[in-house]
Amino acid sequence: MERIDKIISEQTPYTRKQIKEKIKKHQVLVNGKEVLKPETKVKEEDIITINNEVLKIKKNVYLVLNKPKGYVSATEDKKSHTVLELISEEYRHRNLFPAGRLDKDTTGLMIITDDGSFSHEILSPKKHVKKTYKVTIDIPITNQMIEGFQEGVKLNDTICKPAILEKQDEKVALVTLTEGRYHQIKRMFGVYKAKVIELKRIQIGSFRIPEDLKEGKFRELTEQELKQIKQNN
Ligand code: URA
Numbered sequence: 001m002e003r004i005d006k007i008i009s010e011q012t013p014y015t016r017k018q019i020k021e022k023i024k025k026h027q028v029l030v031n032g033k034e035v036l037k038p039e040t041k042v043k044e045e046d047i048i049t050i051n052n053e054v055l056k057i058k059k060n061v062y063l064v065l066n067k068p069k070g071y072v073s074a075t076e077d078k079k080s081h082t083v084l085e086l087i088s089e090e091y092r093h094r095n096l097f098p099a100g101r102l103d104k105d106t107t108g109l110m111i112i113t114d115d116g117s118f119s120h121e122i123l124s125p126k127k128h129v130k131k132t133y134k135v136t137i138d139i140p141i142t143n144q145m146i147e148g149f150q151e152g153v154k155l156n157d158t159i160c161k162p163a164i165l166e167k168q169d170e171k172v173a174l175v176t177l178t179e180g181r182y183h184q185i186k187r188m189f190g191v192y193k194a195k196v197i198e199l200k201r202i203q204i205g206s207f208r209i210p211e212d213l214k215e216g217k218f219r220e221l222t223e224q225e226l227k228q229i230k231q232n233n
Contacts, residue, residue, distance in 0.1 A: 063112040150163070163176060
């Protein structure tokens with residue numbers, strides 16, 4: 001049992017004050033009956049309507065964003081725009097955060113959610129969820145790089161987990177990682193004196209960035225897509 005004003009404020013952009021007003025104006029019903037006080041407790045199975053519209057309760061939200069360059073993967077930043085600024089008002093009342101970081105100049109697949117355990121599941125190195133990036137570097141890709149990535153590149157005295165480097169063109173490759181260290185791909189190529197020119201994340205688990213999702217746009221994930229994110233094949 002939870003207070004009705006709490007539930008409505010978690011599920012809609014209405015403030016507590018606005019909810020109080022709506023209750024006063026007889027616009028909030030529970031199972032067809034008028035609610036008289038904001039403190040009224042409701043059960044999970046109760047049907048809440050606001051202005052004759054049934055309130056659809058979503059425990060958590062899961063959004064897929066095609067991140068453009070120039071946005072930081074944070075909830076707040078004093079100097080830069082954050083990826084959360086790309087999410088529309090109707091979701092802003094939730095405690096959303098990006099599940100994993102992409103550098104400011106990296107583009108592509110990003111998951112924004114308010115579900116901490118989901119985020120942990122896809123980020124934890126123990127779960128080995130694969131992330132694939134399309135990378136363009138400034139020099140030709142060599143066999144030495146491909147083999148080195150496969151064996152595990154050494155960064156600051158620790159060895160990275162084996163990564164797959166698939167050459168697509170002279171200077172373009174797909175890189176698949178199962179961990180996410182700070183600037184990992186840039187630093188891995190740096191070991192071979194290569195500079196990353198373009199970096200885009202295109203896949204998490206078996207979920208590929210939707211082709212029709214333009215840069216800067218987002219949408220909710222389906223149940224099926226959520227499952228794909230946690231699966232590696
Ligand atoms: N590796 C990087 O270097 N940057 C990213 O944004 C992601 C992976």
